[in-house]
Amino acid sequence: MRRFALFLVAVAVLAGVVAYLAPVSGRADEGAVPIFGIKIFPGYRDWRLISVAHEKGNLNDLRAILGNDVAIKAYREGKLPFPDGTIIARIAWKYVPSEENNKVFGRAQSFVPGDPPDWYLQFMVKDSKKYEATGGWGFAQFDKDGKPADEAKLKTCFPCHAPVKARDLVFTYYAP
């Protein structure tokens, strides 16, 4: 009887865990990107902040760059190249004026995150063996629904990052 009660508790806990994880898994299960085989990392939105940026031009987005624990430690210690296990996440939102804020300030000064663009979420994953052909980094991009970018898009990542070889292919500096 007692073992059956324990079994029921275990089932209930498991069901809770599955229900809790569902939204994240749902997105991650959308699939991996071509070439690098990277899926969305669950919990990336809870990672610590590396820096922020505004990309003008065609992109015109506001972005936050987050890192897993390995990334944050390497950044804070100024360690280059980044060690295997480093994962950098980049979230982008359209760069839009905040009408609400500007009403308070009495002028158009406040720009905030708008809708997620097609290049909403990107990852750089360091694995010097697995991704030897691309400087030790795997690259990934997903839209807001978790849909991976196509192969043509992913082929542009490494060539664009290659010029910053002195910074181990990473554009972003740590913002203190």
Place this chain on the structure above:
Amino acid sequence: MRRFALFLVAVAVLAGVVAYLAPVSGRADEGAVPIFGIKIFPGYRDWRLISVAHEKGNLNDLRAILGNDVAIKAYREGKLPFPDGTIIARIAWKYVPSEENNKVFGRAQSFVPGDPPDWYLQFMVKDSKKYEATGGWGFAQFDKDGKPADEAKLKTCFPCHAPVKARDLVFTYYAP
């Protein structure tokens, strides 16, 4: 002999801990802001991201808005007003072009965090009793060296935030 060795290890560990904590304590000990009596919260730089923004005009900064666990939970649950214990941290850096990045892109498109301005670090602290006179919020501002802003400056916080009463005096929305 063995106990003495243990003692030496304990002293070494303690020294390491003190050395590690020194920069944070040093800054926090600079003092509290006038009116609200708030000091810098240790570990705020590890808090999770709420959003990012670009303030143009006189400020012209890039900023990250971080929250403690209470803040993040309230934001994700859409809870308004924010519960007591909410702390929101705002870090700002001067908005500067990245010459390095722009060289890669072939045009001036990349703007990144530069030097910390005088308004480097701000906090909003929810305590509906303690800060009843200012909508339940305490306000604080520090420069990059942890020096608190003066009383005249701190008197400007509440009047500026008051117009966004419908959002419990908080300008920032959560960026998903």
